[in-house]
Amino acid sequence: MTTIDQINELRAELMNCDFSKAERQDAEAELEKLEALGAAEELQFEQDMAAWSADLK
Numbered sequence: 001m002t003t004i005d006q007i008n009e010l011r012a013e014l015m016n017c018d019f020s021k022a023e024r025q026d027a028e029a030e031l032e033k034l035e036a037l038g039a040a041e042e043l044q045f046e047q048d049m050a051a052w053s054a055d056l057k
Helices: 003-016 019-054
Strands: none
Touching: 003 019
């Protein structure tokens, strides 16, 4: 499962499921970690594409 899929699934669960306070806090913390990971993956992809593009010139 990709990071974005995990983010979307967790967001849906947070919106549609009843969690205890502790479970919700854990899920929200996990979502923050996944969002940071997703941002890092996107940045890495952009850097890789820029390097690839530079190699073509």
